[in-house]
Amino acid sequence: MKNRSLISIDDFSKAEWIKILDIAEDFEKNPKQRILEGQVVATLFFEPSTRTRLSFESAASYLGAKVIGFTDAASSSVKKGETLNDTILTVSNYSDIIVMRHPREGSARYASEVAPVPVINAGDGANQHPTQTLLDLYSIRKTQGTLDDLNITFVGDLKYGRTVHSLVIALCNFNATFHLVSPQELKLPSYIKRHIKERKLKYHQYTDLNEAIPSSDILYMTRVQKERFSDPIEYEKVKNAYILNNAMLEDAKEKMKVLHPLPRVNEINEDVDTNPKAYYFQQAQNGVYVRQALLTSILGVK
Amino acid sequence: MSEVRKELKVSAIENGTVIDHIPANVVFQVMKILKLDEIDRPVLVGTNLGSKKFGKKGIIKVNNKFFESEEINKIALIAPKATLIVIKDFEVVYKKQVELPKSIKHFVKCVNPNCITNYENIDTKFEVHFTDENEVKLHCRYCEKFTAQGNMTFI
Numbered sequence: 001m002k003n004r005s006l007i008s009i010d011d012f013s014k015a016e017w018i019k020i021l022d023i024a025e026d027f028e029k030n031p032k033q034r035i036l037e038g039q040v041v042a043t044l045f046f047e048p049s050t051r052t053r054l055s056f057e058s059a060a061s062y063l064g065a066k067v068i069g070f071t072d073a074a075s076s077s078v079k080k081g082e083t084l085n086d087t088i089l090t091v092s093n094y095s096d097i098i099v100m101r102h103p104r105e106g107s108a109r110y111a112s113e114v115a116p117v118p119v120i121n122a123g124d125g126a127n128q129h130p131t132q133t134l135l136d137l138y139s140i141r142k143t144q145g146t147l148d149d150l151n152i153t154f155v156g157d158l159k160y161g162r163t164v165h166s167l168v169i170a171l172c173n174f175n176a177t178f179h180l181v182s183p184q185e186l187k188l189p190s191y192i193k194r195h196i197k198e199r200k201l202k203y204h205q206y207t208d209l210n211e212a213i214p215s216s217d218i219l220y221m222t223r224v225q226k227e228r229f230s231d232p233i234e235y236e237k238v239k240n241a242y243i244l245n246n247a248m249l250e251d252a253k254e255k256m257k258v259l260h261p262l263p264r265v266n267e268i269n270e271d272v273d274t275n276p277k278a279y280y281f282q283q284a285q286n287g288v289y290v291r292q293a294l295l296t297s298i299l300g301v302k
Numbered sequence: 303m304s305e306v307r308k309e310l311k312v313s314a315i316e317n318g319t320v321i322d323h324i325p326a327n328v329v330f331q332v333m334k335i336l337k338l339d340e341i342d343r344p345v346l347v348g349t350n351l352g353s354k355k356f357g358k359k360g361i362i363k364v365n366n367k368f369f370e371s372e373e374i375n376k377i378a379l380i381a382p383k384a385t386l387i388v389i390k391d392f393e394v395v396y397k398k399q400v401e402l403p404k405s406i407k408h409f410v411k412c413v414n415p416n417c418i419t420n421y422e423n424i425d426t427k428f429e430v431h432f433t434d435e436n437e438v439k440l441h442c443r444y445c446e447k448f449t450a451q452g453n454m455t456f457i
Contacts, residue, residue: 084418
């Protein structure tokens with residue numbers, strides 16, 4: 001993986017994903033190693049994403065790398081009208097690797113073509129966010145002991161959720177059974193379902209969350225946003241149907257875990273937080289180890 | 303006899319390229335894609351000509367111009383049955399139906415309004431795919447979205 005960019009999850013093979021997860025496991029045991037001393041990681045956030053940026057910066061800092069960059073386009077030369085090409089070429093002179101988040105789809109792929117240094121995509125519009133997918137896979141493997149043959153339930157906005165789409169596609173490589181819980185208006189799009197069908201995997205669709213919980217190994221929650229509905233009355237009808245509370249987890253499997261890409265608003269009731277099945281904060285922490293594994297693999301240290 | 307009448311409609315050329323069997327409604331689009339609207343050599347254009355096989359067809363004859371196959375294959379996107387004929391000394395030296403290339407560069411616009419290629423000065427790049435109905439759809443190398451045949455605009 002040395003010197004390669006990671007733009008889409010498909011840029012790496014299944015064997016390479018597994019390798020990243022294995023390296024991340026080592027970092028979880030020993031996250032503070034100064035093996036990137038003398039290296040510079042640029043974090044270019046053309047739109048703010050505090051969580052993702054801090055996770056990358058934390059990953060780099062624990063390994064002894066210096067972090068440079070900007071936190072939103074308004075505080076950078078982009079505001080003065082500089083092209084993406086020029087920003088990327090300039091920053092390449094100052095850094096060994098670029099981590100970028102940008103509101104336009106395809107921006108990261110373009111940057112990787114322009115930059116002489118490798119680029120990690122930290123989200124390009126509604127397109128890809130591969131490090132989120134890897135940390136989700138890490139969290140699933142860690143809590144279930146395997147990635148194979150699991151029952152994965154996705155809840156909420158399955159139509160627009162980039163995180164959901166990438167994870168569904170990734171899990172198609174691991175013989176998953178999918179349980180898809182969403183309002184009618186926000187069902188998983190057919191171009192994603194196609195991947196499930198091509199692999200001849202099983203999937204079930206529900207509008208009632210309670211029906212899907214007992215068979216789940218993983219309950220992946222997402223937020224249902226009001227602005228996604230063409231008809232506000234439809235939103236009012238369903239807005240409380242996809243909120244998870246502690247009582248609903250009574251019939252869940254022993255090892256089942258609740259995941260969420262965060263930030264959460266109200267879709268997981270706070271009474272779930274103390275349930276041992278709640279895993280979303282550890283999931284965020286796992287992001288640091290996965291990003292350490294990526295930075296060190298791409299920089300050729302691991 | 304009918305051959306003679308055709309020659310009368312659009313006269314023969316000595317050296318150059320003839321593009322035949324273009325659907326009549328896309329003749330001017332083909333002109334634009336091949337940048338024949340900017341060329342300084344004689345170009346003969348016929349459209350709404352009768353064709354037994356194709357109904358109404360168009361034909362373009364360009365004097366002293368020979369196309370690279372990659373260049374001409376672009377028109378397969380809108381005129382998949384078009385025939386390319388190369389003429390030297392009034393003789394046909396080469397005749398072939400256009401073929402859709404595997405990838406398309408810098409002349410179709412990505413339909414996704416949020417694609418980076420619509421904001422920065424970037425050549426678009428697409429892989430050619432087909433729908434279940436065998437219609438062409440283009441997969442953008444950058445935003446990874448598909449542009450369907452009906453949504454294609456040419457740069």
